[in-house]
Amino acid sequence: MALYQPSTSSNIDISLPTRTSAASRAVTWIGTIGLLALLFWLVMHSALAQAAPSTLLTSEKLSWYLTRASGAVAYLLLSASTVWGLFLSTKIVKEWVPAPIALAMHNYLSWTAIGLSMLHAFVLLFDSYYTYSIANLLIPFTGPYEPGWVGAGIIGFYLMLITSISFYCRQWIGQKAWRKLHYFTFGAYVLTTLHGWQAGTDSAQLTPIYWTSLALVLFLTVYRILDALNRRYLTAPSRL
16 A cells, blocks of 8 residues: 655655654554553453453453454454555545654554454463464464364464565565555455454454444545546546
8 A cells, every 4th residue: 555655855854753753652652552441441341241350360261351352453453554554545644644643553553453463363272162272373274163264364364464564675575566565455354354254253243343344445445446547547648
């Protein structure tokens, strides 16, 4: 997706790295506090519906509560990252969000989604109902529970990881190759949505979120395509 790139001209604003760093720190702190609060609320909401607070930490289902909560928040972050990336690529937010903050937010959403996805998988190693091994978490379609849909989620995670890492490799692989590689984001989004919808135990409660997310991504994707075609038409040389 088209992200902000600093100018390489001689009159570049040397204060840009400082502004970018400050924006990144602000977004990171605010986002981390909000995410921890949301994750804690989801765990407590799920657990207290079935267990007393005093037995939560010793409950055999603690890993289940954690994987449900972290998975739900990870999906929200992935959806937000995909939507925000489309906003950036269509330049909808260019006029009202400073470029350093917009870029910092996109990176933060992507990497935090990856981190919570790793937590979502890791706590399954301690699940008392299904027996997961590290190989089950790394190799698609080998797990004991819904191997097809869980495998889709694993592949989606790998695609998400590749696209996030590729941002730091643009100078080696080239801008054109990086743009093509970044389209894996759509594959990651679709596979992760199918994973959550079909394998998640909270899919019924999260259905409105899935539909809203899908509608936003579809609308912005169509808008982006039409906007690109319109720009190409306006800049094409006249054939008259």
